[in-house]
Amino acid sequence: MHTSIATVCLSGSLEEKMEAAAEAGFAGVEIFEPDLVASELTPEEVRARAERLGLALDLYQPFRDFEGVSEELLEDNLRRAEARFRIMARLGIGTVLVCSNVSTATEDSDEVSAAQLRRLGELASAHGVRVAFEALAWGRFVDDYRRAWRIVELADHPAVGTCLDSFHILSRGHDPAGIEDIPAEKIFFVQLADAPALSLDVLSWSRHHRLFPGEGDFDLVTFLGHVVRSGYAGPISLEVFNDIFRQTASGATAAQAHRTLVALADRTAREQAGAEALPTVPAAGHPVGVDFVEVRAENTTDVEEVLDQLGLSFRGQHRSKPVRLWSAGGARIILNEQHARGERPHVAGMGLLYPDVDAAEARVSTLGVPRVTRRIQAGEHRLPAFVSPQGVELFLAAGESDATGRPGWIDEFEHGVPQDEGAEAGEAGVYAVDHLNLMSPWETYDETVHFCTGVLGLQKGTSTEVASLHGLVRSRVLRTPDGAVRVPLNVLPAAGDQHTEHVALACDDVLAVARRAQRRGMRPLPVPRNYYDDLEARFGLTDTFLRSLRAHQVMYDRDADGEFLHFYTRRVGGVFFELVQRLGDYDGYGAADAPIRLAAQARLDAEPSQLSGSARPPRRRGRSVPRQLPEW
Amino acid sequence: MHTSIATVCLSGSLEEKMEAAAEAGFAGVEIFEPDLVASELTPEEVRARAERLGLALDLYQPFRDFEGVSEELLEDNLRRAEARFRIMARLGIGTVLVCSNVSTATEDSDEVSAAQLRRLGELASAHGVRVAFEALAWGRFVDDYRRAWRIVELADHPAVGTCLDSFHILSRGHDPAGIEDIPAEKIFFVQLADAPALSLDVLSWSRHHRLFPGEGDFDLVTFLGHVVRSGYAGPISLEVFNDIFRQTASGATAAQAHRTLVALADRTAREQAGAEALPTVPAAGHPVGVDFVEVRAENTTDVEEVLDQLGLSFRGQHRSKPVRLWSAGGARIILNEQHARGERPHVAGMGLLYPDVDAAEARVSTLGVPRVTRRIQAGEHRLPAFVSPQGVELFLAAGESDATGRPGWIDEFEHGVPQDEGAEAGEAGVYAVDHLNLMSPWETYDETVHFCTGVLGLQKGTSTEVASLHGLVRSRVLRTPDGAVRVPLNVLPAAGDQHTEHVALACDDVLAVARRAQRRGMRPLPVPRNYYDDLEARFGLTDTFLRSLRAHQVMYDRDADGEFLHFYTRRVGGVFFELVQRLGDYDGYGAADAPIRLAAQARLDAEPSQLSGSARPPRRRGRSVPRQLPEW
Missing domain, CATH: 3.20.20.150 (Divalent-metal-dependent TIM barrel enzymes)
Structure with missing residues (x-):
């Protein structure tokens, strides 16, 4: 050709x-x-x-x-x-x-x-x-x-x-x-x-x-x-x-x-029949699960605190690098302090599991995606790594699914709670990464979509627009058919909102996770009372259930396929976590709740600097003494 | 209401x-x-x-x-x-x-x-x-x-x-x-x-x-x-x-x-009949001419050099401020060094002539446009001044037309060539500001259009898109019906091109102006030879005429109404000048030539730093010894 x-x-x-x-x-x-x-x-x-x-x-x-x-x-x-x-x-x-x-x-x-x-x-x-x-x-x-x-x-x-x-x-x-x-x-x-x-x-x-x-x-x-x-x-x-x-x-x-x-x-x-003469590249199918998500910062202590509150367990420190692993079930979060001077916490990488990792590596490489060099020592796993167009590093690993497998690289982490322990995490029922919400500047958005589909083998899901305080945010989900890998990709607005990405963890009982996390000192992202009045107007929920949601700042959505319960942590630098529970065949992401979340984040951002005092109710508390919500 | x-x-x-x-x-x-x-x-x-x-x-x-x-x-x-x-x-x-x-x-x-x-x-x-x-x-x-x-x-x-x-x-x-x-x-x-x-x-x-x-x-x-x-x-x-x-x-x-x-x-x-009860604001009609254009910078010497080459004359220094006036016919350029520390030359203001300046001031003021305070001494003219949404200051003055009137404020400038002298300028035939090309960030573009039409009384002219090296530039002309005031307004592209505005001066013989300006050392913006080959292909011009255009880097356009000849000076900071000559009823701006101009400016911008040596033919000359064009 x-x-x-x-x-x-x-x-x-x-x-x-x-x-x-x-x-x-x-x-x-x-x-x-x-x-x-x-x-x-x-x-x-x-x-x-x-x-x-x-x-x-x-x-x-x-x-x-x-x-x-x-x-x-x-x-x-x-x-x-x-x-x-x-x-x-x-x-x-x-x-x-x-x-x-x-x-x-x-x-x-x-x-x-x-x-x-x-x-x-x-x-x-x-x-x-x-x-x-x-x-x-x-x-x-x-x-x-x-x-x-x-x-x-x-x-x-x-x-x-x-x-x-x-x-x-x-x-x-x-x-x-x-x-x-x-x-x-x-x-x-x-x-x-x-x-x-x-x-x-x-x-x-x-x-x-x-x-x-x-x-x-x-x-x-x-x-x-x-x-x-x-x-x-x-x-x-x-x-x-x-x-x-x-x-x-x-x-x-x-x-x-x-x-x-x-x-x-x-x-x-x-x-296409008759088109066999066109040049081909190696085929790799689609990924079957998320191996891990990597968060990088000069200091990841604040992220560890949140993960601990959510019920994940510390699994060890990497034997040769300032890198730590936390997990619960198949949800693995790597905290990387290597070469991160001056960086606030942010999503830096993502591991994807492929049945045939050699084919996947050959495909990504043949399609000219730039590689990342990972220094490894003798005996350490070699994970092929590439850079996505919007900047997140992508690691390829061999595996059948995220929840059942035990990745080989895990043995490089030492002095942590053994992988099969962590009873509390089991109770809380955090079992996997549900989705990873990434952002892309508008310049690389379409390229990133092609990277996820044409190179990695994900499929295009629904496309929506979410209202933030500073503009409509275009969003498209890239995913596998079974939902084992889901990446909602948002356009980073030109102005206003911060570059924030988030990791959504799937669990069996989101109210239980929220309850225990709050006992451990977590303050979830506050949700306004009006939201719950509106939930009642929209869905006619029972008072008991509404009270329970409100007590834990848990949000709710429902469609013809099922129900969705979720809450957000506050932002730690450029990253935050979401805990989600899917009931029935609910396959969405609570899109109607995103504007509420963005408004709440904007309020918290505005707090410390008291940007426009006259335009806001008087606040007597500074940054270090956060406002208390009456609910808890 | x-x-x-x-x-x-x-x-x-x-x-x-x-x-x-x-x-x-x-x-x-x-x-x-x-x-x-x-x-x-x-x-x-x-x-x-x-x-x-x-x-x-x-x-x-x-x-x-x-x-x-x-x-x-x-x-x-x-x-x-x-x-x-x-x-x-x-x-x-x-x-x-x-x-x-x-x-x-x-x-x-x-x-x-x-x-x-x-x-x-x-x-x-x-x-x-x-x-x-x-x-x-x-x-x-x-x-x-x-x-x-x-x-x-x-x-x-x-x-x-x-x-x-x-x-x-x-x-x-x-x-x-x-x-x-x-x-x-x-x-x-x-x-x-x-x-x-x-x-x-x-x-x-x-x-x-x-x-x-x-x-x-x-x-x-x-x-x-x-x-x-x-x-x-x-x-x-x-x-x-x-x-x-x-x-x-x-x-x-x-x-x-x-x-x-x-x-x-x-x-x-x-x-509208029957709508008289709606609230009104003072009416001012539309401006009848351009009083002056103001260029501001810490040091405006380089601009003076260009104006001199183009045949304008120095008319004096303001009696109380570091402000100088240059003019030819009704084309008046004010060079302002007041409170301009660190600023490179840029279009900072524009004076418009209204038959009833009090009504104009009342209208602009009633419509809530922010004012600019101009400090004046006893005996000096008071010019009401406002800020346009895209930042250029707007001065209102009484007058019937730009070319014939002699503004009262002119007497505040001293020690220059008297207003009625300047034979050479007369020869060159520069007689008016033809148009003022302004830029607006996309955020204030529509507001600026409304400011020019709904507030100042200009009309919307044609809207076009011009290809630059870094994007399509949206452009709309705002003007009076007779063309006495013309303001092409461009969207400032998100990236790449610089914020540059320009003043187009009307003259009777653009080739004569170019010839004399070049004798005085002006180097016009270079136009590639291919442009003239293309002109020949498009219009079938005679060899003699083409050679004459090329010798002076003059560009050409033609439509059903007439012909248009024009050339550009090089950029001085964030401003440059264009000399235009309209033949017949040509009413445009040579839009087809704008991409050529933008490409030539981009080449000059890239020159000093030798940004990508490998991608360009080798150049042996640095910034201070500009490349010579064979044509002159």
């Missing part, structure tokens, strides 16, 4: 874009004309630079508003085209993209467009180039790839073929199966772009919201299957523009682009 | 929202239920707080998914509603907003919905409250305000009326004239929101893109005219949520909201 990428996908100058594409592993690029026009490099210099980088110049694009015009305009369009052909000759590019006319077309006629494209083909031939005609989704008359192909067929000139762009085809809901009806030699170019499902006008949708393959909602596997079965063997190129990539370093974007294209080819080869 | 605002419009806690609304001058608020639920204040405390602030609690909202349901669901909905009525009694709120059902409705029947609303009205009466039924634009069956009114009419209960929301009516394209057919006593509430013209699904459009009146594209003047003529005299409330306000300080948002509502009432009173 000859991989290519349009320079419009990347930020920076033309030479920076070409360097980035080559570095990421692309075989070629499409030259976006405005990038050339704004460049200081002459066409000859661009050509020489590409040769030095080993990069093919696959396409010159776009040439606009050519066909379907009056005879007078056609003459001017041919003149415009010839000037471009001369520039292409200097660049050494053999194919030009001609988009269907969006503004100056006056003739809604296949015959007229075909005749005019034939004229263009004759001119192109004379300059040794080929014309790839593409239907734009918002073309004035030609907005369907099947019509573009009919016109190309009618034009009947060897230098005139068609270009297929997944965005223009799938955004209109056109069936891509017709691609297989086009002779391969008449498909001159193929461009891929994904996009989220939006009902927006196609022009804005295209201009601002295209995504790389697998990051959006288009079925590009089926699309690419049709392309391969048509016999087309030319460049498979990415043409993706959105408001994010243009603001992101070109190197990172190019690496992400290449990874998504390789992952798409892999999936297509596996799932 | 009883002004109100929904708490969902503002950020922060409920008490912060209420404080901000009262401070901004609103008479009341709508309590958004989730704001109450997340609040620590009990309903009784909220009520007491509102009383202390002198704020009416006008509406409790929203109650969802009530009508059109099965009998069984109705019972549960009545139970849910009664719980809310009890909370409303504690708050002392008399009206609840009931939205048309978007999810659980199964009965598409006016009669069923009316009968169920009557049941609700009976229950509401018993609790002393009223029900305002509103058609949501995405209601399952009821999505038209006229149908909501039919149902209210059928329900025929004194406690059941309707709520009108401009967004739900205008986003569906429904004619608001029917509002006048509704008896005033059955309109229980009116909500206003503006929005940009987007073809997006109405739910996303509503949730993310509502704007305050006058900031978007809805005709709210006509809408409010219908409301007033219906006889309605209750609260006029703003219900506006978008991604920006939620992230902005509540005080600033509330002030902006109040200003837009007052400006809307003013315009409606003036333009």
Whole structure:
């Protein structure tokens, strides 16, 4: 597969874009004309630079508003085209993209467009180039790839073929199966772009919201299957523009682009009949459980205090590093003070269990995810580690499930309560990591989603928006079908809310865990009384049950599948814990409670500094003497 | 007019929202239920707080998914509603907003919905409250305000009326004239929101893109005219949520909201028959010219050098301040070194000429725009000054036009070339400020647009998007009909490009200005050769003309109305100058050239630090010896 990428996908100058594409592993690029026009490099210099980088110049694009015009305009369009052909000759590019006319077309006629494209083909031939005609989704008359192909067929000139762009085809809901009806030699170019499902006008949708393959909602596997079965063997190129990539370093974007294209080819080869020739990468299935969550800080004592209150047990100190392990059942939390000077507690890593860890490592590595070096001593376990796009380190371990297995690395921890003891923890019934709530800046959000799905094998779950005091927080759950691994991923708002992530622990009796934790001095995140009045209004709960929830600041949700009880600890630096209990087949996360939680956290944040005294009721207590809630 | 605002419009806690609304001058608020639920204040405390602030609690909202349901669901909905009525009694709120059902409705029947609303009205009466039924634009069956009114009419209960929301009516394209057919006593509430013209699904459009009146594209003047003529005299409330306000300080948002509502009432009173009773503010028409542009810096010497090269003359030093004046014809640039320690050159202010400057000052002041204090001595002119939302200071002066008048304040500048001299400037033909290109962070963009239009009297011109190396830059021109004042306003991109603004000077012969400026040592912003190759391809210009443009780095545009020639100076700190010449009726700004300009600026920015040597051709010259272009 000859991989290519349009320079419009990347930020920076033309030479920076070409360097980035080559570095990421692309075989070629499409030259976006405005990038050339704004460049200081002459066409000859661009050509020489590409040769030095080993990069093919696959396409010159776009040439606009050519066909379907009056005879007078056609003459001017041919003149415009010839000037471009001369520039292409200097660049050494053999194919030009001609988009269907969006503004100056006056003739809604296949015959007229075909005749005019034939004229263009004759001119192109004379300059040794080929014309790839593409239907734009918002073309004035030609907005369907099947019509573009009919016109190309009618034009009947060897230098005139068609270009297929997944965005223009799938955004209109056109069936891509017709691609297989086009002779391969008449498909001159193929461009891929994904996009989220939006009902927006196609022009804005295209201009601002295209995504790389697998990051959006288009079925590009089926699309690419049709392309391969048509016999087309030319460049498979990415043409993706959105408001994010243009603001992101070109190197990172190019690496992400290449990874998504390789992952798409892999999936297509596996799932589409006749597409077996596409290159593949090792398969790893999906993770079967969470091995551990790592919290890092210069000093993790405050986190230990919370874990102790929640009923987890200290399992030992690592034999060679300042790293400590706490656990209850299959919920394992690693506290890492190594190389963490000045860092407040935060989620730094996550271990995932794969049945075939070698395959998983090979897959992640082949897809170009950067590795983390973990120093180990003789006799210590080697856990392959990588960095996710949003910065959390990912460790891969062999295992069948989190709750039953006893990871080999556990023996590296010494002087703690033996793994099979911890009766109290057993009582409390904390038994697993239910989910790990991560945040991503908006710039890396879609890339992180692809990392979790296309690389790690998780699936996309529900997507929601949660109201915080400072904006709507976009959230999407990435998970395994059975829920053994669940990662709700939130967009970090541009301003206001803090970068806070949290670990949710599953237990059998959340009220019992809360009761015992409070006996041990834990102060849960306070929940306003109005919340419980509202719970009553929404669900009509019994007074006894409501009182019990309120006494322990436990929140409640219910849907058609079951019920959900949960409470939050206060924040320790940039991390906090949630204890959850699922009843019936409840499969959500209490999304309605998230705004209450965010407001309560904001109140606690505002407390110490008394930011706007006049806007708040008078407070007499400072930071060290926290407000007491009447409930306990 | 009883002004109100929904708490969902503002950020922060409920008490912060209420404080901000009262401070901004609103008479009341709508309590958004989730704001109450997340609040620590009990309903009784909220009520007491509102009383202390002198704020009416006008509406409790929203109650969802009530009508059109099965009998069984109705019972549960009545139970849910009664719980809310009890909370409303504690708050002392008399009206609840009931939205048309978007999810659980199964009965598409006016009669069923009316009968169920009557049941609700009976229950509401018993609790002393009223029900305002509103058609949501995405209601399952009821999505038209006229149908909501039919149902209210059928329900025929004194406690059941309707709520009108401009967004739900205008986003569906429904004619608001029917509002006048509704008896005033059955309109229980009116909500206003503006929005940009987007073809997006109405739910996303509503949730993310509502704007305050006058900031978007809805005709709210006509809408409010219908409301007033219906006889309605209750609260006029703003219900506006978008991604920006939620992230902005509540005080600033509330002030902006109040200003837009007052400006809307003013315009409606003036333009709509029968709406004369609405409150007005002084009228000022629109500005007739640019008095001056002020550039501020600790040291403005580099700017003086550029102005000298461009043919402007030094007109004197201010008699009491470190401020200097340069001009040519009606183009006046004030260079201000007062209180500018550490500041690099930037556009700090702008003077606008109004025929009735007292009226203009009264208008700006009445609309609550913050003033700037200018210290003056005896005998010096008093120029009223205000701060625009994006930070530029605005000075108001009396005058008929920029080019012919001789402002009174000019006599405060001494020891310069007399105003009527400056032959060379006359030769060069620089005669006016053509436009002032300002930037705004995205958070204040819509507010700045409203400031320029609703407050200053400019009009909205075309809106475009310009590709920079680091993102699409949204741009909209604000101007007078005759073009005497033109302010293209760009969104400051989130990352990458610098905050740079520029002053465009109009001249009669841009090639002559460029030629003379280069003789005096000016180095214009370099334009790549490829740009001129592309010009040839696009416009088929003659070789002689192209060579002449290229020799002076002058750029070119043409449209159906005329031609445009212009060149840019290099950046001096955060400001640069553009020289423009308009031929025929060309009314644009050479938008196609902006990406070339941005790329050239980015190259110059990258030069001194040699950021990525490997990605660029080797350069042997450092910062102090700039690269020479072969053209000059």
